[in-house]
Amino acid sequence: MRRSVELEIITEALSKMGPHTPATRLWGRAPDATADMAAEGNVWAGDVHDVALHIVTRLYGRPGTPREASPLAQAEDAKRRRDMGDEIAALTGAHDQLTSAPWYPARPGDLVHVHYEQAGDLPPFGETYIVGHVGAGLMSLQLLAHTLPETVPGLDAEATAAMAGCFAAEAADCPVYEAWFEAGPRSLTIVRDGRPVHIGGAP
Structure with missing residues (x-):
């Protein structure tokens, strides 16, 4: 089971909320409840770890899985269901997750x-790509190198070669957007x- 850094960070942040730390439970009111509405159903309570797990699962998928599916694969799976x-x-x-990353947006x-x-x-x-500048606020993503074998069982050389560089882009607002959704954040490493x-x- 992989360690979830996101879960640890969110759990720690939630446990430090309020006047008593570390907190083990969180309390809240329904969105339409007022301060003097203490009727049953207006107030909820939750374990800090359970709330953190809920947040992480909604943002990144459930931690502890051997390999998280890409966002597009997760969406397609949900669509089938x-x-x-x-x-x-x-x-x-x-x-x-992409647009709130401290390194976003990508740079040439x-x-x-x-x-x-x-x-x-x-x-x-x-595969390794480089982000380039093409003007008008647009950027390219050019394939620099790949480690795809020259021959793959069941595929001819032309079909194998066509597999490389599938995320290359001539001009895009965000050149890493397609790879982020289709390959998934856990499949990407970005160097600046x-x-x-x-x-x-990273584990």
Whole structure:
């Protein structure tokens, strides 16, 4: 089971709320309840860890899974279950996670590495892209290198070569947006000025 840094941070933050710390339970009122409305149903209480787990699950998916699916895969899974709430949560959560990241937005010169897990006969491999400036507030994402094998069982050389560089973009407001949703944040490593600013595969 992987360690969830996000869960630890949120749990610690919640436990320090209020006058008594560390807190073990949180109390709140229903959104439409007033201060003098103490009737049953207007007030709720929750364990700090349970509340933190709920927040982390809505934002990043449930921690402790061997490998979290990408936001797009989570949304498609929810769509198959006809769970519109989870579908919207997967997409909006990933969008909010991206746009609230301290390194966002991407900048020209950023290096973006995408890691792919093994899939059938296709071994794990990686791709490295660089963000470029194309003017008018738009940026490109150009493939620099990849470790995709030249031959993959069941695929000819042309089909194998076509698999590399699928996230390349000529002009986009956010050149990492597609990779963030399709490959997933945990598959990305972003380097800026020689320093990693996002390490998706960190435990």
